[in-house]
Amino acid sequence: MIEFKNVSKKYGDNLAVEDVNFKVEEGEFFVIIGPSGCGKTTTLKMINRLIPLTTGYIYFKEKPVSDFPLYEMRWDIGYVLQQIALFPHMTIKENIAQVPEMKKWANKDINARVDELLEMVGLKPETYRNRIPSELSGGEKQRIGVIRALAADPPVILMDEPFSALDPISREKLQDDLLELQKKIKKTIVFVTHDIQEALKMGDRICMLNAGSVEQIGTPEEFLSEPENDFVKDFIGDIDGHLLKQSTAGDIVRDAPEIGVDTDVHLPEVCHDVDMHKLFKYFSEHDTLIIVDENKRKYLNRQDLFKYLSKDEGGGRQ
Numbered sequence: 001m002i003e004f005k006n007v008s009k010k011y012g013d014n015l016a017v018e019d020v021n022f023k024v025e026e027g028e029f030f031v032i033i034g035p036s037g038c039g040k041t042t043t044l045k046m047i048n049r050l051i052p053l054t055t056g057y058i059y060f061k062e063k064p065v066s067d068f069p070l071y072e073m074r075w076d077i078g079y080v081l082q083q084i085a086l087f088p089h090m091t092i093k094e095n096i097a098q099v100p101e102m103k104k105w106a107n108k109d110i111n112a113r114v115d116e117l118l119e120m121v122g123l124k125p126e127t128y129r130n131r132i133p134s135e136l137s138g139g140e141k142q143r144i145g146v147i148r149a150l151a152a153d154p155p156v157i158l159m160d161e162p163f164s165a166l167d168p169i170s171r172e173k174l175q176d177d178l179l180e181l182q183k184k185i186k187k188t189i190v191f192v193t194h195d196i197q198e199a200l201k202m203g204d205r206i207c208m209l210n211a212g213s214v215e216q217i218g219t220p221e222e223f224l225s226e227p228e229n230d231f232v233k234d235f236i237g238d239i240d241g242h243l244l245k246q247s248t249a250g251d252i253v254r255d256a257p258e259i260g261v262d263t264d265v266h267l268p269e270v271c272h273d274v275d276m277h278k279l280f281k282y283f284s285e286h287d288t289l290i291i292v293d294e295n296k297r298k299y300l301n302r303q304d305l306f307k308y309l310s311k312d313e314g315g316g317r318q
């Protein structure tokens with residue numbers, strides 16, 4: 001869907017992005033991560049031509065991005081800016097409805113879509129649709145920025161640190177909502193963050209940048225089990241390597257409630273004593289498993305796994 005071939009970007013003499021190569025598949029959730037100033041926003045903005053590249057090629061649907069008319073890039077690629085830039089004099093509804101309006105959707109379809117999206121992010125349509133952006137909190141504005149990018153149902157969405165201004169609870173809720181949504185609608189998403197836990201939770205694959213260059217590209221499982229160099233190791237430092245080596249599936253679900261014998265019989269059942277390595281293999285194909293210990297059955301999903309492994313949560317040491 002999106003391919004970078006030897007892409008570099010210079011601002012004057014400063015090489016902001018250096019010889020970057022990657023391919024984002026259709027329906028993939030691709031995360032770009034790295035420290036401040038490493039070139040994440042620049043990389044993202046080159047995809048929809050908000051920033052021109054200096055050398056190399058970027059392909060969208062197998063064609064160079066320069067072949068697409070600019071308006072088509074804006075319509076087919078939803079974009080959530082790092083600095084939320086809502087139009088200050090337009091209402092929330094008008095802000096969200098921008099691309100659907102340009103695409104000449106019928107009014108009743110636009111109204112229904114706006115309300116549906118507001119509800120999705122926990123904002124009551126009747127309270128919020130007619131307000132203007134200055135009447136919203138920072139986190140609420142950020143949520144509007146996210147749903148505005150989804151409004152006209154584009155196949156590709158670029159998101160630049162979309163949840164950074166949210167408190168941990170709203171952040172986790174929006175992350176979960178986006179993962180739920182992604183399961184249903186399978187968009188191609190390129191998502192920028194500097195938060196390794198967010199990257200591990202959200203990404204099908206992660207691309208780690210450092211000073212404009214790629215350090216590693218791989219699945220969350222590969223990042224945890226085979227970090228390619230010290231930079232990557234340092235970055236994922238707050239994931240507990242000891243827990244990764246010592247734990248079994250049974251440890252993670254120790255405090256989880258049991259489920260009935262006949263519940264969700266279609267989900268794969270995994271023995272409680274499998275190690276993390278095997279568990280990652282299962283999670284590369286399934287989002288949720290049932291962990292079985294004699295006659296006890298418990299759910300385990302990907303997010304629980306990463307939460308357990310993160311030092312902040314301290315899942316294994318309580």
Ligand SMILES: Nc1ncnc2c1ncn2[C@@H]1O[C@H](COP(=O)(O)OP(=O)(O)OP(=O)(O)O)[C@@H](O)[C@H]1O
Pocket residue numbers: 011014016034035036037038039040041042043082194
């Ligand atoms: N318009 C510009 N002119 C000159 N230099 C720029 C410009 N935009 C970005 N840069 C530089 O390019 C580098 C990469 O910037 P970029 O915004 O892509 O970083 P980032 O990874 O998104 O950082 P952050 O996490 O802080 O948002 C930085 O060194 C930045 O100072």
Ligand SMILES: [Mg+2]
Pocket residue numbers: 040041042082160
């Ligand atoms: Mg940035």
